[in-house]
Amino acid sequence: MPKITIDNRTIEVEDGVTxxxxxxxxxxxxxxxxxxxxxxxxxxxxxxxxxxxxxxVDRETxxxxxxxxxxxxIDFMPKLxxxxxxxxxxxxxxxxxxxxxxxxxxxxxxxxxxxxNHPLDCPICDQAGNCPLQNQTYKxxxxxxxxxxxxxxxxxxxxxxxxxxxxxxRCINCTxxxxxxxxxxxxxxxxxxxxxxxxxxxxxxxxVFDEPYSMNVIDICPVGALTSxxxxxxxxIWEMSQTPSISTTNAKGSNCVYHVKDNLVLNIxxxxxxxxxxxxxxxxxxxxxxxxxxxxPDGPTVRGQARDWDAAWTEAATLLSGVDGARIQFLxxxxxxxxxxxxxxxxxxxxxADTPSxxxxxxxxxxxxxxxxxxxxxxxxxxxxxxxxxxxxxxLKSRLSAGEIDVxxxxxxxxxxxxxxxxxxxxxxxxxLHHYHSTNATLPAASVALPAxxxxxxxxxxxxxxxxxxRLRPAKAIRGVNRTLxxxxxxxxxxxxxxxxxxxxxxxxxxxxxxxxxxxxxxxxRVGLNLSYKGPxxxxxxxxxxxxxxxxxxxxxMGEWGFRLDVVGQSEPHPQTA
Amino acid sequence: xxxxxxxxxxPLPDRMPDxxxxxxxxFFTEDEKKQIATWVSRYPTADGAVMRVLWLAQEKFGxxxxxxxxxxxxxxDMPYAKVYGVATFYTQYFKEKKxxxxxxxxTCFSCQMCGGxxxxxxxxxKLSIHAGDTTxxxxxxxxxxxxxxxxxxxxxxxxxxxPYVHNLTREKIDALIDALREGNxxxxxxxxxxxxxxxxxxxRRTDVARTTTxxxxxxxxxVK
Numbered sequence: 001m002p003k004i005t006i007d008n009r010t011i012e013v014e015d016g017v018t019x020x021x022x023x024x025x026x027x028x029x030x031x032x033x034x035x036x037x038x039x040x041x042x043x044x045x046x047x048x049x050x051x052x053x054x055x056x057v058d059r060e061t062x063x064x065x066x067x068x069x070x071x072x073x074i075d076f077m078p079k080l081x082x083x084x085x086x087x088x089x090x091x092x093x094x095x096x097x098x099x100x101x102x103x104x105x106x107x108x109x110x111x112x113x114x115x116x117n118h119p120l121d122c123p124i125c126d127q128a129g130n131c132p133l134q135n136q137t138y139k140x141x142x143x144x145x146x147x148x149x150x151x152x153x154x155x156x157x158x159x160x161x162x163x164x165x166x167x168x169x170r171c172i173n174c175t176x177x178x179x180x181x182x183x184x185x186x187x188x189x190x191x192x193x194x195x196x197x198x199x200x201x202x203x204x205x206x207x208v209f210d211e212p213y214s215m216n217v218i219d220i221c222p223v224g225a226l227t228s229x230x231x232x233x234x235x236x237i238w239e240m241s242q243t244p245s246i247s248t249t250n251a252k253g254s255n256c257v258y259h260v261k262d263n264l265v266l267n268i269x270x271x272x273x274x275x276x277x278x279x280x281x282x283x284x285x286x287x288x289x290x291x292x293x294x295x296x297p298d299g300p301t302v303r304g305q306a307r308d309w310d311a312a313w314t315e316a317a318t319l320l321s322g323v324d325g326a327r328i329q330f331l332x333x334x335x336x337x338x339x340x341x342x343x344x345x346x347x348x349x350x351x352x353a354d355t356p357s358x359x360x361x362x363x364x365x366x367x368x369x370x371x372x373x374x375x376x377x378x379x380x381x382x383x384x385x386x387x388x389x390x391x392x393x394x395x396l397k398s399r400l401s402a403g404e405i406d407v408x409x410x411x412x413x414x415x416x417x418x419x420x421x422x423x424x425x426x427x428x429x430x431x432x433l434h435h436y437h438s439t440n441a442t443l444p445a446a447s448v449a450l451p452a453x454x455x456x457x458x459x460x461x462x463x464x465x466x467x468x469x470x471r472l473r474p475a476k477a478i479r480g481v482n483r484t485l486x487x488x489x490x491x492x493x494x495x496x497x498x499x500x501x502x503x504x505x506x507x508x509x510x511x512x513x514x515x516x517x518x519x520x521x522x523x524x525x526r527v528g529l530n531l532s533y534k535g536p537x538x539x540x541x542x543x544x545x546x547x548x549x550x551x552x553x554x555x556x557x558m559g560e561w562g563f564r565l566d567v568v569g570q571s572e573p574h575p576q577t578a
Numbered sequence: 579x580x581x582x583x584x585x586x587x588x589p590l591p592d593r594m595p596d597x598x599x600x601x602x603x604x605f606f607t608e609d610e611k612k613q614i615a616t617w618v619s620r621y622p623t624a625d626g627a628v629m630r631v632l633w634l635a636q637e638k639f640g641x642x643x644x645x646x647x648x649x650x651x652x653x654x655d656m657p658y659a660k661v662y663g664v665a666t667f668y669t670q671y672f673k674e675k676k677x678x679x680x681x682x683x684x685t686c687f688s689c690q691m692c693g694g695x696x697x698x699x700x701x702x703x704k705l706s707i708h709a710g711d712t713t714x715x716x717x718x719x720x721x722x723x724x725x726x727x728x729x730x731x732x733x734x735x736x737x738x739x740x741p742y743v744h745n746l747t748r749e750k751i752d753a754l755i756d757a758l759r760e761g762n763x764x765x766x767x768x769x770x771x772x773x774x775x776x777x778x779x780x781x782r783r784t785d786v787a788r789t790t791t792x793x794x795x796x797x798x799x800x801v802k
Contacts, residue, residue, distance in 0.1 A: 157588050165587055181659070188657035193666040204662035205593035205644040229587065 002090035007099045019083040019094065020048050030096055031107055031136040033114075033222040034174035035084035038279050039183050045114070045174050047136070049080040049106045051095040064091070080106050097140065104140070111141035117152045117197055118223070119169045127224030129237040133172065152197045160190075160202075161209030163229050163283055164218060168200035171225035177201050177217035184280065187211040201225070212372065215283045219270050230287060231267045235259070239501035241493045243475035244271050244560065246462060247285035248335070248455045250367075251375035253464030253562075254281050258289075258456055258475035261502050263509035265289040265456055265476065273561050276468055282371045292476070295437045297451040299512040304444075309480075309514065309522075316432045316448045317526030319407050325352020327406040329396070332356035332388050334377030335436075336412040336452070337460025337472060338550070339539040340516025341379075341386050343531055344411050347520055350529040357391035358383040359413050359420055373465050378455070382463040385549035385568060393420045400425045407432065410442060411516065412452045417441035434519060451513035453478055458515040459488050459536045461553065463565065469553040470562035477504045479512040484535035598643045598675070606653060610634060614653060624654045628664055632671055641672035669723070670739045677712040677719035679758050682736040685722045688729035693798035697733050697746045698722060704755065717759070731769040732795050741766050745793060 001012045004019075006028060013022035021037060023030050033045035053076035056065040065073045074093045080103065083094070097104045115137065122128040154168030178190045178201055189209045193202045203209050217226050240259040247256045247268065254277035259267040268289050270281035300312035307315070320328065330348040332341040341356070348356050361377040380390075399405055400421060408415075409432045415421050417440060426445045433446040436454050443449055455462075456475040463469045473492035474485055489504070514522075517539060521531035533539045537555045544553045549568045557563045606614065614634070617627040631654060635646045642665050651661040665671045672680075681701060685694040698709060701720050705713050712719040728734045731744035741764045743754055754764060768789040 155588070155591075157582070157586060158591070159587050159589050161590075178659075178663075182657070188659045191659035191663035193663055195667045199667075203590070204647070204659045207659065208590060232586070 002088050002092070004088050004090075004092040004094060006094045007096055013088050015088070017088060019050070019052070019081075019086040019088055019092070021084075022088050023083065023094075023096070028096070030083055031140050032084060033132060033136075033172060034176060036176055036179075036220055036279075039176070039179045041082075041084040042175055042179070043082040043085040045172065046082065046110050047107060047114075048083045049110070050083045050097075050103055051100050052077050052081040052083075052086060053093040053095075054089065055091040055093075107140045108142050111137050112145060112147075114172050115141070115145060116147045117169065118172065119151065119167075121170075122224075125170065125224040126227045126232055127170075127221070131224060132222040154198065154200050159229065160226070161211075161214050163287070164209055164214050165227050165229045165232060166201065167225050167227070168202075170223045171200045172223055173199055173201075174222055175201075176220045176222065177226055180217050180220060181209075181211070185211055185213045185216075187213075189214075190217070212283050212368070213280060213370075215286050216270065216280050219281075220279075228267070228286075235261050235266050238499050240266055241475070241499060241502040241504065243456075243473055243492050245456065245473045245475060245492075246378070246464075246470045247281065247288070248378040248462075249282070249285045249288045249376065250371075251373040251378060251380055251465035252277065252282075252371050253378055253462050253468060253470050254285055254371050255470070255561075256281055256285060260456075260475045260504065262506065263476040263504050263511075265292040275561055275564065276464065276466075276470070277371055280371060284372065291437070292454055292456050293509070295439045296511040297435060297438045297449070297513065300451060301446075301449045303447055312448055312450055313519065313522040314526055316450070316523045319430045319432060319447060320347075320351050320409070320523070321527050323406045326354075327404065328353040328409060329399070329405045329407070330354070330356035330409045331391060331411060331413060331415065332358040332383050332386070333410075333412040333434075334358050334361060334375075334380040334383055335455075336379065336434075336516055337455075337458060337536070338379060338382035338386065338463060338469075338543070339460045339536040340411065340520065341383055341388065342539060342543055343517060343520040343524070344409075345386055345388070346531060347524050347527075347529065348409075350524065351527060356388055356409075356411075357396075358388045359415060359418050360390040361418065375465060378464070379462040381465055381467060382461065382469075385463060385547070385565070391415075391420060397421055397425055400429065403428075405429055410434065411520075412436060414440045414442050416445070432523075434516060450519050451511065452519070453480075453511075453513050453515040457485075457511070457513070458517075459484060460515075460517070461536070461540055461558065464562075467565040467567060468562045469550070469558055469565050471555060471558045477510055478514075479507075479510045480514045480518065482515075482518060484537075485515070594644060597645050598641075599639050599645055604645055604649055606634075606638075606649070610638070611653075618654070625656055625660075628654055628656060628661060629668075632661070632665055636671055641675050643673075675712075678717050678738075680719040680721065680738045682721055682723035682726065682739075683709075684724070684726045684728070684732070684734055684736075686725035686729075688725070688795075689732040689734060691798055692732040692795040693746070693800075694733040696799050697735065697748075697751065700748055701735075701751060704751065718755070728769070730771070730792060730795075731790075733798075737764060743767075744769050744790065745795065747796075 002015055003010055003012050011026055020030055020035055030048050032048040035041050053074040055072040056075050058065050067073050097107055156167050158166040160166045178192055181187045181190045189203050189207055189211055190201050192199050218228050240261045243258045245258055247254045255271040255273035257269050257271045258265050268286045272279050300307055300309055302312055302315045330353050332344050344356055362374050363376050364374055367374040407430045411434045416423055423445055430447045431445050432448045433442055434450045434452040436452055455472050457478045460472045461469050474489045517536050524531040541554050543550045553563045614631055617630045618624045621627055631650050635650050636642050639646050647662050647665050648658055651658040683698040705718055707713055709720050709722050726736055728742055733746045734742055734744045736742050743764055766788055770792050
């Protein structure tokens with residue numbers, strides 16, 4: 001491993017990586033715009049300049065020349081070098097802005113150049129507060145500009161595609177967005193057009209920037225040139241809390257950050273996890289946040305009448321204990337956490353019912369082999385690993401029509417809405433339903449409806465399609481006060497920008513719902529089963545000990561980046577279809 | 579600002595005009611393809627030949643409408659966006675229909691000091707168009723150009739990406755336009771260096787017939 005000296009500090013670095021990357025790996029900041037670790041380095045922003053020297057080598061003996069003190073003589077390159085395109089070599093000596101006035105001056109002057117035609121409309125720019133150009137100008141830039149002339153005007157507020165808006169004037173032509181379409185997504189929908197001061201990214205004529213990963217360019221844009229059409233002007237970055245969690249749109253479980261203000265999820269952006277989604281997030285994951293805010297139910301109901309939680313749980317327990325276990329059908333959920341599904345299976349076993357099934361949410365042809373999958377639910381794999389089988393709609397329907405089912409217990413799903421059965425099939429069947437939305441199509445038939453906390457409001461574990469178990473962290477508060485949740489809300493908010501503006505403690509927008517790991521133990525207690533755990537952490541600890549399919553997946557092991565579970569054998573065929 | 583409030587988002591401009599080149603004419607002939615293949619063979623990847631092929635397309639179709647850019651991209655198996663980026667980078671590729679003769683009048687520093695704008699404005703007045711426009715008969719386009727590398731013979735202009743006209747005067751412009759109306763393109767002309775002025779009658783070159791002797795450039799009226 002080559003040793004290099006940066007600012008009088010000698011470090012060992014990986015061979016073959018660029019100087020900039022090895023500095024970043026060592027937490028040595030070097031300002032840069034165009035460099036992105038996943039893409040080629042064009043070295044066109046000129047911000048990462050450093051002084052680079054190599055030890056002088058004697059041409060005859062091929063040995064390093066030493067000075068009187070026995071230190072190698074260093075020959076510095078005559079000009080500053082872009083560290084993003086410079087590969088490390090053994091003995092390399094680097095002076096960054098920390099030790100070199102020349103580098104400091106170069107960075108300052110370069111920023112003055114970059115800002116010549118930049119509109120400086122930070123007060124109305126969505127990127128402000130989260131903008132590398134803004135941050136680095138504050139840190140390394142000049143105090144003012146000497147450019148007193150009219151700036152070049154370029155197209156503004158252009159809808160590049162259905163989800164991305166371009167402001168040409170803010171662009172500093174780092175080409176990250178065009179390289180993303182060329183090297184990462186391969187859609188080739190963007191290019192830099194024109195030249196000199198007039199250039200900016202654009203689609204060629206007749207092409208719309210509509211690829212399913214288009215919004216990644218918003219994240220990688222180091223200025224506010226590319227902004228989200230959906231999130232534009234909705235909230236400033238410092239007004240929202242940022243909670244690292246995972247997305248729920250598909251079975252990939254891409255890592256993301258939920259931006260929440262006043263208990264409303266306002267934006268979803270990507271979170272780097274090299275084991276799952278690397279730096280990227282599909283557009284569908286980013287835009288799928290309204291479901292957390294809209295049409296949420298307001299407290300439990302019994303046969304359509306609003307009741308308090310106690311009464312609803314008692315009613316559910318009465319329904320369960322009134323019938324023979326074989327006549328109860330439990331439906332787990334690929335939308336619910338592994339912990340909740342596990343509790344449900346324990347409850348089902350206690351009342352003598354079959355192992356729960358779950359409703360599959362497969363949409364053939366939707367997946368693309370990258371971050372989108374055919375499976376539109378986040379935790380099918382978790383259900384499978386618990387031994388649940390996908391529900392067979394025909395079998396369920398025939399059992400319903402044969403009157404074999406008295407009670408249907410549906411957890412966090414919608415059998416009518418997904419077409420597994422029709423409302424008419426459910427006549428005479430008592431239904432206990434944990435639901436997310438007041439638009440749930442099964443709701444009209446429900447005897448007991450228990451609003452459930454969604455993925456952004458609960459603590460739990462999803463297992464993605466590759467068997468990667470990952471933790472959910474609560475991003476917004478719910479009305480059901482719970483010590484575990486309150487603690488997790490506090491712990492999980494990295495508060496990147498430390499915000500007093502997110503008034504999550506106010507009652508407005510708090511949904512009156514309970515997580516499965518509160519509701520199910522409450523019902524279980526009323527049918528004589530003790531399911532009280534010290535929060536989902538304890539449930540997962542038990543599961544990781546007792547179930548080989550979850551071996552090792554404790555909350556500590558999952559941490560921020562998740563835990564790759566062992567591959568389990570092909571599940572046996574469904575007993576009801578076999 | 580009011581514009582912005584009314585239209586916070588501008589739809590992507592439709593830059594897809596009705597196709598100029600008919601579908602049946604949109605191809606390279608076998609000879610052209612052979613020529614392209616030789617160009618491609620000179621470079622490690624086919625991308626290298628993109629400028630020559632774009633030029634070929636411009637000569638064939640007169641300018642580069644989107645469908646011609648697409649044809650070049652398909653021929654070289656390159657992304658359409660990349661070829662379009664190249665085409666817009668160079669002002670010598672015409673992205674829209676121009677006049678038969680395009681005057682690129684240099685208004686960069688040297689020419690500006692020596693009357694480049696005087697010449698540009700004279701041309702504009704004479705042809706009754708603004709810089710960037712084309713005359714109604716479709717014969718002439720006038721546009722401003724950045725430095726064309728002939729500062730020694732400023733002010734100057736270039737005719738349709740071809741020959742330069744050096745040491746411009748109003749009379750020269752009149753004569754040039756008259757000649758072009760009759761279909762006579764100016765000849766290639768070389769200007770000698772100042773240090774050659776006193777030798778060989780001001781010219782050491784063998785192609786004497788097509789060279790002119792260096793003269794001290796005039797000073798712009800607007801600068802005087």
